[in-house]
Amino acid sequence: MAATEKLYFYPVWLRIWHGINAxxxxxxIITGISMQSSVESSHILGFNLIVKLHNxxxxxxxxxxxxxxxxxxxxxxGKFYRIKPRGFFAKPIQxxxxxxxxxxxxxxxPYPISEKRKFNPLQxxxxxxxxxxxxxxxxxxxIGLLFPEIILDKVxxxxxxxxxxxxxxxxxxxxxxxxxxxLYIASIGKSPLENFKSIITGWHQVx
Amino acid sequence: MKYTxxxxxxxxxxxxxxxxxxxxxxxxxxxxxxxxxSNQSYSFMNTVKNKVEKRLMNPYFIIDTVGLTHxxxxxxxxxxxxSSEYGTYPHQATLKLQPLSTCLDCHGGDASFATYxxxxxxxxxxxxxxxxxxxxNFTCTxxxxxxxxxxxxxxxxxxxxxVDYSNKMCLSCHxxxxxxxxxxxxxxxxxxxxxxxxxxxxxxxxxxxxxxxxTEVADSLMxxxxxxxxxxxxxxxxxxxxxxxxxxxxxYKYQNLQKRSENGTLNxxxxxxxxIIGSHxxxxxxxxxxxxxxxxxxxxxxxGIFRIIKKK
Numbered sequence: 434m435a436a437t438e439k440l441y442f443y444p445v446w447l448r449i450w451h452g453i454n455a456x457x458x459x460x461x462i463i464t465g466i467s468m469q470s471s472v473e474s475s476h477i478l479g480f481n482l483i484v485k486l487h488n489x490x491x492x493x494x495x496x497x498x499x500x501x502x503x504x505x506x507x508x509x510x511g512k513f514y515r516i517k518p519r520g521f522f523a524k525p526i527q528x529x530x531x532x533x534x535x536x537x538x539x540x541x542x543p544y545p546i547s548e549k550r551k552f553n554p555l556q557x558x559x560x561x562x563x564x565x566x567x568x569x570x571x572x573x574x575x576i577g578l579l580f581p582e583i584i585l586d587k588v589x590x591x592x593x594x595x596x597x598x599x600x601x602x603x604x605x606x607x608x609x610x611x612x613x614x615x616l617y618i619a620s621i622g623k624s625p626l627e628n629f630k631s632i633i634t635g636w637h638q639v640x
Numbered sequence: 641m642k643y644t645x646x647x648x649x650x651x652x653x654x655x656x657x658x659x660x661x662x663x664x665x666x667x668x669x670x671x672x673x674x675x676x677x678s679n680q681s682y683s684f685m686n687t688v689k690n691k692v693e694k695r696l697m698n699p700y701f702i703i704d705t706v707g708l709t710h711x712x713x714x715x716x717x718x719x720x721x722x723s724s725e726y727g728t729y730p731h732q733a734t735l736k737l738q739p740l741s742t743c744l745d746c747h748g749g750d751a752s753f754a755t756y757x758x759x760x761x762x763x764x765x766x767x768x769x770x771x772x773x774x775x776x777n778f779t780c781t782x783x784x785x786x787x788x789x790x791x792x793x794x795x796x797x798x799x800x801x802x803v804d805y806s807n808k809m810c811l812s813c814h815x816x817x818x819x820x821x822x823x824x825x826x827x828x829x830x831x832x833x834x835x836x837x838x839x840x841x842x843x844x845x846x847x848x849x850x851x852x853x854x855t856e857v858a859d860s861l862m863x864x865x866x867x868x869x870x871x872x873x874x875x876x877x878x879x880x881x882x883x884x885x886x887x888x889x890x891x892y893k894y895q896n897l898q899k900r901s902e903n904g905t906l907n908x909x910x911x912x913x914x915x916i917i918g919s920h921x922x923x924x925x926x927x928x929x930x931x932x933x934x935x936x937x938x939x940x941x942x943x944g945i946f947r948i949i950k951k952k
Contacts, residue, residue: 468881480876480877480878480881481877484839484877532943533943537946537947537950581840581843582840582842582843599922599925603925603929606929606932606933609933610932610933610936613936613937613940614936614940617940617943617944621947
């Protein structure tokens with residue numbers, strides 16, 4: 434068993450952003466599902482209140498996204514998200530094999546986290562997709578839906594509002610699935626709660 | 641032979657003049673009624689003073705000739721409904737006292753108009769706040785101009801046009817100080833202030849009809865005519881913004897019918913339901929999202945079980 438080393442992985446600004454973002458996203462998912470026409474849960478909280486909550490949480494997540502974005506531009510944290518062309522497919526596949534098979538067969542993690550490598554390749558891809566693609570799209574489409582008069586009337590034969598709403602909720606759904614997997618993967622560690630403690634204290638145990 | 645030609649020419653002239661309306665609306669200046677009733681002013685020979693005089697036309701008696709030539713009653717001449725004695729000026733005072741035909745006089749009980757359900761409309765209208773407050777004085781023509789009315793809701797394929805046409809009927813009084821007061825005797829409510837609670841008011845006004853919230857939907861009618869008192873107007877967002885949206889039974893009734901009858905394209909199906917929030921309005925995306933969700937959940941569960949077994 435290797436000696437454990439403590440690394441200060443999550444600076445304060447990142448933890449603040451992550452906290453706001455987590456609460457905001459959870460609120461958005463719950464209220465978002467309630468607003469979906471197929472889920473008639475609106476009588477629990479009332480449609481108007483749900484819409485209001487969704488708008489507030491959306492604004493909060495948008496503002497906190499700026500903390501995240503600026504933080505990653507001005508601090509070295511941004512470099513952890515850079516994907517290199519070398520092993521573009523091979524690296525994440527290797528990591529996936531580890532999760533699906535290797536970890537149950539005594540294999541060592543192919544990309545253990547260190548000071549230089551905060552995320553394993555699969556994790557990095559997922560974060561880049563969510564934080565630099567899905568979240569910006571959901572923010573922009575959300576702003577569109579908040580001020581529908583700025584949306585194009587027609588996108589080819591479709592109503593602009595309709596296209597924006599579909600993009601917004603499809604991306605929202607993608608983020609929901611990400612969150613589910615994110616929470617589960619976070620429980621993989623020395624103990625299931627270890628990673629959750631880290632994101633609160635900022636310190637990460639490297640085994 | 642000579643006589644036969646003359647007879648043929650006479651017969652031809654007789655037949656053709658019989659088909660063409662007695663007076664064409666197309667050239668209002670040559671129409672006996674419209675030469676005055678399409679203008680702001682009119683001139684006539686004042687036989688008492690023995691000179692030609694110019695007077696202002698009562699604005700409510702000025703007919704929109706463009707609307708007239710496109711309206712549902714375009715094939716009729718003025719005197720088909722109004723007395724032919726209006727042909728002289730000054731018009732006889734007693735002519736105004738004569739009753740005019742009501743809509744149901746022609747449309748009621750006529751099999752060719754059965755699809756319009758005029759009798760049912762009348763029944764519903766009698767329950768409406770308009771009838772309850774103003775009684776028989778509130779005629780169909782208060783909203784549906786007999787001169788220019790077009791069945792836009794049945795003929796147009798553009799929902800926004802249907803909405804605009806319908807809302808203009810309401811706004812022609814409710815947003816017109818003079819006309820509103822003329823009928824009701826009091827000032828019209830300020831519509832923008834009254835609807836302040838409604839989010840994105842402008843968009844709502846352009847995309848849905850007033851009657852969506854202000855009538856009770858009747859399944860057997862294309863357009864509900866039971867206009868409710870304002871206290872009973874709909875104020876719940878979810879009544880429209882849900883899978884069981886009431887718009888399906890009102891505004892989109894037309895499109896739904898078209899969709900069924902023409903086996904409509906995907907476009908109309910998709911564009912139809914943009915008032916419902918989310919991607920779940922597309923059945924394929926709904927199915928895909930449910931599948932993805934359960935696959936992810938199963939993956940997590942199976943992985944979790946293995947972790948417990950292997951104590952990882």
